[in-house]
Amino acid sequence: MRALLVVNPRATATSEHSRDVLVRALSGTVDLTVRHTERRGHATTLARDAAESGVDVVVTLGGDGTVNEAVNGLLTASSAVSDRPGPLAGRLPALAVVPGGSTNVFARALGLPRDATDGTGVILDRLRDGRHRVIGLGRADDRWFTFTAGLGWDAATIRRVEQARRRGRTSTPALYLRAMSGQFLTGAGRKNPPLTLERPGETPDTGLSTVIVQNTAPWTYLGDRPVHLNPDASFDLGLDVTALRRLTIPRSARTVTELAWQAGDPRGKQVLRRHDVAEFTVVASRPQPFQLDGDYLGERQKVHFVSVPSALRVVC
Template identity: 85%
Template sequence: MRALLVVNPRATTTSERGRDVLVRALRTAADLSVAYTERRGHATRLARDAAESGVDVVVTLGGDGTVNEAVNGLLTASAALGGLPGALADRLPALAVVPGGSTNVFARALGLPRDWADGTSVILDGLRDGRHRVIGLGRADDRWFTFTAGLGWDAATIRRVEQARLRGRTSTPGLYARATFGQFFTGLDRRDPPLTLERPGETPDTDLGTVIVQNTAPWTYVGDRPVHLNSDASFDLGLDVLALRRLTVARSARTVTQLAWRAGDPQGKQVLRLHDVAEFTVVASRPQPFQLDGDYLGERQKVHFVSVPSALRVIC
């Protein structure tokens, strides 16, 4: 079995010594090559090249951003592998995720341990036993995502957090909380909600201030605590949506309180929730912040979302 380990050397929860231990462990189960990412987007190229060269498994050591890049590399390679027989997932290398970031939503949603060493043990057992799971993915225009996407408030919050990290701040739940409230009170035009959600054959949902898309549950974690927007979201179903209509202070405070105390499934007149949706489009009256899997990707005015079942094999 041939495997490629894609390492983000800036992964926050591992050390050089830990990476050496991981490499030695993986080499007991596979013919392993190791590549280190050098810049944003590098993991995409590494995973694509690995798939096109016939590697059986791509292993990532990093956070959710590294996972997202690797997945996009694998699925980009599917165009070159499209002439082969079998379902999409069967034509591509499997993915194995060693959690190395600060939150690791995708790995934990798969049921992997939060600690990278424990996660490595699970992956080694899966490689040796040939155990894997086939999951669906989301696609936003030409970009794939594993667990979440968003336009509006949540993406603008991620932009603020990324800007703070560039100034040397550490990613913590407190930083996200301050960015969330700071964006709400100083960065949103709450009087003129810009977003519309369009579904084939349905009346458009208008006057939306933010749209959050889930491919699985939970939406995120605060420490060890999962946060649910749509607790029924699943890798085995279509996409789930939570959108907030006019972002008044009272209604938004109620939603945030529900998340803080109940940890899931917010309700109310301002809340639009959709479950197991195959396809929809979000249109903005003006450019809006856009994120995939917790990475800020700039501003968009229109994004087409599609659920793609049985898209990827994952060792877990």
């Protein structure tokens, strides 16, 4: 079995020692090639080249951003866009994820241990047994995502966190909570919410301040605490949507409290939920912050979302 290990050397929770342990362990099970990412987007190129060269499995050591890039590389390989019938998952290498970031939502949603060493052990066992799971993915225009996407407040929160990290701050739950609170209090209470959710054959949902899309549950984690917006979201179903309408400062404060202390599940007239949706479009009256799998990707005014079943084989 041929495998490519994609390592993000700047991932929050990795060290040279842990990387060496992983390489030695994998080398005893598969014919291993190791590549380190050198820039943003590099994991996409590495995974695409691996898929086109016939590799059997791509292993990532990094955070959710590294996973997202690798998935986009696999799903844009020539084998993925061929005219052969059948699910995408059958045409592509499997993906194995060793958690190495600060949150690792995707790996944890798959039931993998948070610790990289424990996660490596699980991956090795599954590779030896030939076990894998087929999951659905989300697509936002031409970009794939594994667990979440968003326009508005949550993407603006991620932008704040990324700015803080560039200033030398460490990614922690406290940093995210401060960024979340600050964005609610300064950005979420605008008088004219800019977002509209459009679904084929349905009346549009207008007047939305933020739209959060889930491909699985939980939405995210605050340390060890899962945060659930749509607890029924699943890799085996369509996409789930949580949208917030115009929020006053008192409502914003209540929503932040619910997210922080009740592990999510905000309620009230300002909350809109849609479950198991195959396709929809989010349109904004003005450019809005946009994120996929916890990476800030700039501003957008229109994004088309599609649920793609049986898109990827994962070792878990």
